[in-house]
Amino acid sequence: MSCPECFQGSVHDGEPRGKVIKLHGLDTYATEPADGRAPRGIIVIVPDAFGWEFVNNRILADHYADKGDYKVYLPDFMLGHSASLSMLQSVRGFTSGSLLYKPYYIVMALSGFIPFRYHNRFGRSWPIVESFFRQLRTDGAEGAALPVGVAGFCWGGKHAVLLAQTSETAVDGRRPLIDAAFTGHPSRLALPADIAALTRPVSFAIPEKDNQVSPEQAAMIRGIVEALPAEAKGEVVVYEDCAHGFCVRADLKFKDSEVARQAAEAEDQCIAWFNAKLGLAA
Template sequence: MSCSNCFKGAVHEGTPRGIETKFNGRDTYVVEPATNLDSPSSSPPAAKGIVVILSDAFGWKFTNLRTLADEIARKGQFRVYLPDFFDGRVAPLWLLDVMPKLELPGFWATLWKPYYGIRAAAALGPFLISNRPAVSMPKILPFMESLRNEAKQQRLSLGVAGYCWGGKPAVNLAHTELVDCAFTAHPSALALPGEIERIRVPFSLAIGDMDFVMGMKEVEQTKGILKAKSDDVPSQVVVYPGGGHGFAVRGHPDDEKEKMQGIQAEDQAIEWFTTYLKAT
C-alpha cells in the first residue's frame, strides 16, 4: 500500500451543526436529523437509524468529516456518530500540503524533498504505530457494543461508514452482528481475500479507478468474492472513473469532477443506509 495517498487532498469549508459529547467514554461528534428548513420551528424528525463514521487519518475534528456527517444526517434522516478512536493522535492537517511536495519535479523541488520527507516521517510514524489495528479495534468494539445496545432499546438499526483508515475496521465490523449494514469508501490496508470473504451484512464499496491503495486488480477480486455470496449477502461496488484515494472525503471543492464524485459517494452511502437500516 502506498501510504502517502492516505494523506493527500483538500480541506473543505463549512460549519458543522452537530455537538461534541462523550459516548462510552469517548469524545464523539453527534448530529441529529435536520429540522425542515421550510419550517424551522418544527420539531426535528425522529431518526430512521444510526450511522457511525470511522474517520480517515485526520480524525473526528476534521471539518470534511463533520460536514459529511451533517449531510448524511440531513439527507438520510439518521443520527450520526463520529467518534475519536485515535485518542487525539491524528495525522496533522499540514500533511495535506507537504505530501504533494514530495512528488514535485524539478531541481529545487528535489533539493527540498529530504526536508519534507523528514517532516512527513516524523508525523506518520507515531500515527501509524498508535493507530494500528491491534490497538484500534479494542477501542472500537466496546463503543459499538454499547451503541448497539442503545440502538436496540430505541428500536433502531445500526450501520457503519468507514473512510480510508476507517475502511478496514468498518469491513471487520461487517463480519459481526454489531452492525446491520456497512459502507466504505477507498479503504486502506485490507487483507484480501479474507476480510471480504468474512463479510456477513449488506456491504457497499465506493472506489476510484485511480486509487493506488486499493487497485483495480483488488477491486475486481472483491467484486468476484461478493458476487459469489450475493444470494446471502447483498452488496454493491461502485467504481468512480478518475477517482483517486480519498475522493469521497478530501476531493478538491474547486475541481467540479472531484466535487461531484464526492457528492455521488455521499449519496451512495445514504441510499445504502436508507435501504438496509430499518426499524427493529
C-alpha cells in the same frame, strides 16, 4: 511512506453544526437532521487518518444526517492521535515539490506519519472500535431500538469491513454489531480473506486510480460480495478518474468538476445503501 495518498487532499469550507458529547467513553461529534425530524437510524463514521475533528469529516456527518434522516456519530477512535493537517502540506511537498526541498518535506511527513501509525495500528485501534459498537448496540435507548450502520474511510475502512464479519462480533450471540456497512477507499484490507468472511452487506466506493485497491482487486471484491448469501450480498461502485481519498478530501473548489460530482455521488451511494439495507427505503 506506504500510503502518501492517505495524507493528501483538500480541506473543505463550511461550519459543522453538530455538537461534541461523550459517548461510550469517547469524545464524539454528534449530529441529527437539521429540520428536526426524528432520526430513523444511526450511522457511525470510522474516519480517515485526520480523525474526528477534521472539518471534512464533520461536514460529511452533517450531510448524512440531512440526506437520510440519520443520527450520525463521529467518535474519537484515535484517542487524540489523529494525523495533523500539516501532513497535507508535507506530503504535497514530498510528492510534487522541488528536489531542493524534498528532504525537508520527507522529514516533516515522516515525523507525522510514524506517530500516527504507532498510535493507530490496527491491533490497538480495533478493540476501541469494537467496544464502542458493542456498547452502542446494547444501549436500550438507541442501539437496541434503531438500525445501526457504519461508514468507514481509508483507515476506517478496514474497521468497517471487519464489523461486517458478525461471526466474530455478535451481540449476545443473537444480533450483529451492525446491520450494514459502507466503505470509501478502504486501506490495508487483507484480500480476499476480509471480503470472503463478510456476513453483513457492505457497499464499496472504490476510486479507479486507488493505490490501495487495484482495478483487478475491485473486480475480485465485486465477484465475492455479489455471490454472498442474500443477507450479506454487497456491491462495488468504481469511480472513474478518482484517486484514493476522494470521498472525504476531494477538491470542491469547483463544484461542477468531475471529482466533486463523483464525491457527491459517493455520498448518495452511502445513503441509498443504508436506506435499503436498514429497512428504511421509501
